[in-house]
Amino acid sequence: MSGTILAWSLLVAQVFLALAMVAATVRLVVGPRAQDRVLSLDAFYVNGMLLLLVFGIASGGRHYFEAALLIALLGFVATVSFAKFLMRGEVIE
Amino acid sequence: MMPDVPEMPAWAALVTAALVLVGATFTLIGSFGLIRMRTFYQRLHAPSLGATLGTLTILSGSIVYFLVLQTRPVTYEVLIGLFITVTTPITFLLLAPATLYRDRFEGRDPLENIKLSRGDDE
Numbered sequence: 001m002s003g004t005i006l007a008w009s010l011l012v013a014q015v016f017l018a019l020a021m022v023a024a025t026v027r028l029v030v031g032p033r034a035q036d037r038v039l040s041l042d043a044f045y046v047n048g049m050l051l052l053l054v055f056g057i058a059s060g061g062r063h064y065f066e067a068a069l070l071i072a073l074l075g076f077v078a079t080v081s082f083a084k085f086l087m088r089g090e091v092i093e
Numbered sequence: 094m095m096p097d098v099p100e101m102p103a104w105a106a107l108v109t110a111a112l113v114l115v116g117a118t119f120t121l122i123g124s125f126g127l128i129r130m131r132t133f134y135q136r137l138h139a140p141s142l143g144a145t146l147g148t149l150t151i152l153s154g155s156i157v158y159f160l161v162l163q164t165r166p167v168t169y170e171v172l173i174g175l176f177i178t179v180t181t182p183i184t185f186l187l188l189a190p191a192t193l194y195r196d197r198f199e200g201r202d203p204l205e206n207i208k209l210s211r212g213d214d215e
Contacts (some may be wrong), residue, residue, distance in 0.1 A: 001105070001110070002103035002104075002107050002110075003098040003101070003104035003106055003125070005106065005107060006095065006098050006106040006107070006110045007097070007098050008110075009110035009111075009113060009114045010098075010110070010113060011113060011130050012117070013113045013114050013116070013117035013151075014117075015116075016117035016120070016121045017117050017120060018123045019121055019123075019124075020117075020120045020123070020124035020143065021124070022129060023121075023124040023125050023127060024140075025123050026128055027127045027128055027136075031198070033153070033195075034134070035133055035188060035191065035192040035195065036101060036133055038135065038188060039127070039133070039136060039137060039140065039188060040127055040140075041146075041190075042140065042184060043123070043124055043127055043139075043140035043201070044157075046140065046143055046144045046148070046177070047099060047120055047124060047143060047162070048115070048183075049173070050116070050120055050147060050148060050151050051146075053151050053152065053155055053173075054113060054151065054157065056201040057109070057113065057154070057155050057158055058098075060096055060099065060162070060165075062165050062169075064166065065169035065170070065173075066209050068173055069169055069172055069173050069176070071175055072173055072180075073176065074174050075114070076176070076180040076183075076184065078159055079184045079187075079188070081188055082188075082192075083184070083187035083188045083191045084187065085180060086188075086194075086195060087187070087190065087191035
């Protein structure tokens, strides 16, 4: 019984996180300016990382968590360099 | 496709289900705020709901699940939690001044109509 509840809530959580990624994609497409797109890209990778975490709970393996850690690391670097580019016009001076 | 869940105590399954579901709901609300807010400076607040509260609840659900199941160590959850907690404010603190700089460079200062509370010599 409780296993069924857990399986269904994992499924619903995956649907919710996928909808959150769709919402971030909408802002990524329509976002009027560059900083809106950078912000929604940031939200997009955080949502994708959470989706991978839920996949990892559902599958029980270790590999989804490694991928989530990599996404967290590389997404931070990407957003910081985008913000630096918006501020200064180049990333490495 | 239903995930197949191994045998575990009922309380652990229920706690994990509640934490994961609550975290996903917070993240969904935060990402919908990204669509609904009107200006960029309001939009900046919305996704941090998913980046802080959503991440921490889903990670703690995962920690409860794998601590009870004892199939793998939970080092990745701790690392991801630490890293997201540290990096999210840095990201937004870099993005907000960049936007302010761009707005002022184009002659639109979003702060010009805000009255400062400390004296009027600004």
